[in-house]
Amino acid sequence: xxxxxxxxxxxxxxxxxxxxxxxxxxxxxxxxxxxxxxxxxxxxxxxxxxxxxxxxxxxxxxxxxxxxxxxxxxxxxxxxxxxxxxxxxxxxxxxxxxxxxxxxxxxxxxxxxxxxxxxxxxxxxxxxxxxxxxxxxxxxxxxxxxxxxxxxxxx
Amino acid sequence: xxxxxxxxxxxxxxxxxxxxxxxxxxxxxxxxxxxxxxxxxxxxxxxxxxxxxxxxxxxxxxxxxxxxxxxxxxxxxxxxxxxxxxx
Numbered sequence: 001x002x003x004x005x006x007x008x009x010x011x012x013x014x015x016x017x018x019x020x021x022x023x024x025x026x027x028x029x030x031x032x033x034x035x036x037x038x039x040x041x042x043x044x045x046x047x048x049x050x051x052x053x054x055x056x057x058x059x060x061x062x063x064x065x066x067x068x069x070x071x072x073x074x075x076x077x078x079x080x081x082x083x084x085x086x087x088x089x090x091x092x093x094x095x096x097x098x099x100x101x102x103x104x105x106x107x108x109x110x111x112x113x114x115x116x117x118x119x120x121x122x123x124x125x126x127x128x129x130x131x132x133x134x135x136x137x138x139x140x141x142x143x144x145x146x147x148x149x150x151x152x153x154x155x
Numbered sequence: 156x157x158x159x160x161x162x163x164x165x166x167x168x169x170x171x172x173x174x175x176x177x178x179x180x181x182x183x184x185x186x187x188x189x190x191x192x193x194x195x196x197x198x199x200x201x202x203x204x205x206x207x208x209x210x211x212x213x214x215x216x217x218x219x220x221x222x223x224x225x226x227x228x229x230x231x232x233x234x235x236x237x238x239x240x241x242x
Binding site for chain 2: 001002003004005006007008009014020022023024026037038040042101103106108
């Protein structure tokens with residue numbers, strides 16, 4: 001009726017044994033699609049080369065990272081989180097799984113869903129404009145901070 | 156008995172899995188798989204109910220003998236308590 005495995009296990013071991021990993025999301029790098037510790041991801045083992053728009057689960061040291069494939073290149077992938085502004089070169093062997101579905105709040109979304117694919121395309125297409133606004137915001141903030149500090153020093 | 160807040164039941168590929176959310180996901184890193192009855196009872200006991208109410212709910216939902224229903228609910232409650240999922 002209920003099987004409880006309270007041990008913390010490596011995701012790659014769960015994928016090997018059960019053929020699927022279902023768990024919570026941690027982090028903000030895939031916002032606005034996945035919210036930290038609210039949403040649920042369903043990951044299956046990688047059985048073939050991933051392609052553009054796939055969301056790869058890979059390991060960096062002992063950490064697990066779930067980011068989107070921008071391009072499949074020789075020996076690996078160019079990958080970036082939907083809420084990130086830096087591309088990563090990830091070797092093929094570091095990728096252990098691929099996101100196949102997820103729950104956003106209580107909404108169940110398949111990664112083959114047309115609306116979802118449109119979202120993923122848009123997220124990549126609008127990257128440059130988003131990066132521009134993020135940088136501008138950062139610069140305005142830094143400039144404002146500088147001005148405030150100078151004003152305080154004068155007083 | 157009431158199951159602590161911080162868990163959600165997800166149906167994936169015909170199976171029910173309990174996933175921790177929010178603060179609970181920082182403390183619980185394991186996996187909980189439920190069959191159909193388990194998923195029903197998990198949802199039922201997400202609100203405060205007695206064992207007798209659980210048995211009655213199970214009898215209403217499934218065509219099952221009362222003795223079996225009681226054993227199931229008691230076994231379920233025991234697992235919940237043992238793993239610290241109950242409030």
